[in-house]
Amino acid sequence: MNRYHPFYQPVQSPYQPHHSRRNYPLYPNFHYRNNFPAVETKTFMASADKTLTLMESANLVLSKIKNDSSFAHQLMDFAQKSNTPEVLKLIRRTGVKVVPVVSFNPDGIHMVFDEKLGEVDCCHLIVVVRWREM
Template structure:
C-alpha cells in the first residue's frame, strides 16, 4: 500500500468569518449637542485669533512690543499686550527664543469642549 504524505502547510487557510460579538454591537444614539457647543465656542476663539493675527500683521509697533516683552521674559506684559488685541478668552501664553505659543480656551466655563493653539515663529 502506498500512502501520500500531505504536509499541513499545503492545506488552504480556513475562511475568516466576522466575529458576531463585534460586528453587531450597538452604538449609542447620536447626540450632536456637545459638538454644536464645541463649534460655537471654537467660532468665537477663531474670531478672537483673527483679531490678534490682524493686529500683529498690521502693526509693526505692536509686534515689536510683544517680541521685546517676550525676549525680556515679561510674562505679565506679554499677556497684557495679547489681551489688548481683543482677546477675552482664557489664555495660556508661553514663549521660547524662537516662537510664541498661545492656547485659547472659552472663558464661559466650557473649557473642556475645545482649545485653539497658535504657534507663531519669529526666528
C-alpha cells in the first residue's frame, strides 16, 4: 500500500494502451557505446607491486613506533619541535626503502610514502598517526 501526502496528488505515468507501446516504444533503441579504453593490466599490476613496497616501508616505521618506546619518544619530541631533518634521520634508521614526506601538527604525524613508475606517479600511501587525544 502506497501512502501519499493528502494535499498532493500521486505522480502517475500517462496511460498508454498496449498496442501503442508495441508500435511506438517509450524509449528508442539507443545503443550505448563503451567509450573506455581496452583493459590493460600491466601498469595496474606494476603499481600494486610498488604499493606493496610502500606498505613494507610504512610497516617498518609503524612497528618501530609500536615496539620501541625510546624511538617513539625521540620521534615525537623532534616532530613537536618541528625538527624535520632529525625526524627523517630517525625514519631512515628503521631501514625503510622509501623515505616518506613528513609533516606534523600538534595532534600527530602525517607520512606520505610515494613511488613513481617511470615518470608517472603511480602510487601513494598516506599514514596518519595521532599522539594526542581530543
